[in-house]
Amino acid sequence: MTDAVVNLRTKMSENGIDAVILTGGANRRYFSGFTGSSGTALITHDECIFMTDSRYTIQSRQQCLGFEVKELYGRAMLDFMNDYCVRNSIKHIWIDEESLTYAQYESFFRAFGVAVDFQDGARYFAQIRMIKSAEEAEIMKTAAKMAGEAFMATVREMKVGMSELQVAELFEKHVLDLDAKTSFIIVASGENAALPHHEGNERKIGYGDIVTVDFGIIYKGYNSDCTRTFAVGDIPDELKHIYNIVKKAQHDAACQVGPGKCCGDLDKIARDIISEAGYGEYFGHSLGHSLGLDIHEMPSLSKNNSALLQPGMFVTVEPGIYIEGLGGVRIEDTLMVTENGFVNITEDVPKSLYIREF
């Protein structure tokens, strides 16, 4: 039995839950190990059953450690589960609201009737997943390192006159060379840098542009996340000024990451620095988020979040200032919370406005 299932059963006991049904998404992967696209995990206090169709029978036998694999889907699967619940007096079931479609939920309801009480367990699944095991931490460090290498290779080959999309393609090529997969790549240049999640376009990057690159890869299922902003040639003075404010806000907030630190307080450190410099209204998003199998996980480093950081959590620290018509700056690192403080897993990626000469 895996640690994930052990931890899940503890949470189930604490909340009077008899079974968990997972139909997709990162939760199914985390608790069952299954990386395919179709299958249902049923986890009770005594048994783990994975139901899938013939396309995934062999794969799930290999991946779902401690699970009994049954070739069941559709109506037959629903009948089996209903029967199973009746036989084992299963009444309270956690489902995963995030991955269960409305149609699936309705068919569950029809099959099980009112005898079963379905509750959304997503919050509890997230609580288990937010503390990474040593194995997960290694994968995340490797992912961050690979992404940083692909980014630096991209910056070295980038030329004035290339479009944002061409730069994004360069990055994707380097990620493929490292045997990983691009999760997302945002290249925002000039006034486009004022859009935090700009979709790259044909805009050609020229002298005098500020360029923000937010990049993430997926390695062994886990996400990396890092953002750097740099100048191409000489940029307007206000952008240099903003860069230094964001850099200080990012540095000062990141230095305070550690066990027992309140997520909302970390957001405040960065927000106060940006507000005191007169740019508070231009920092619209929260300071950061956790990540893992999903790019956004709990906890979030946001204003009113009173959650405390614990060793084994990973969080991004990514303040930004965005000014319409002028451009913007965002700087982001991913940090692992340790027993004594933090390890910055993206620190190898240089953080300099003049990252290279163009």
Ligand SMILES: [Mn+2]
């Ligand atoms: Mn991020």
